[in-house]
Amino acid sequence: MLGLLINEMEQKEIEYLLKxxxxxxxxxxxxxxxxxxxxxxxxxxxxxxxxxxxxxxxxQECMKYMPKQTKNW
Incomplete structure (x- = not known):
């Protein structure tokens, strides 16, 4: 297991990039x-x-990006 220390601004940037x-x-x-x-x-x-x-x-934020349950997934 790896750990990562980031500040709040870096967390927001990672969140933005992933989204x-x-x-x-x-x-x-x-x-x-x-x-x-x-x-x-x-x-x-x-x-x-x-x-x-x-x-x-x-x-709640994760729910917005949950893949739709279709035959393609």
Missing amino acids: RELEELLFDLEDSRIDQTVKAAMRERYHKLFQLLRRVVSE
Whole structure:
């Protein structure tokens, strides 16, 4: 296990970056032009980033970025 000491400003920056990346991934996952193999890699990345987001934001904030339960997930 690793630990990380960050100040509040750094936490907000990490939160912002993670949210932006998750939003972009969600948008791209809806694009029908993207190959399913690529989407599988994108979903894997999304899950990893979501786990990181859970460590720096509240449960309510996490709910906004929960993936929709569809056959693609």
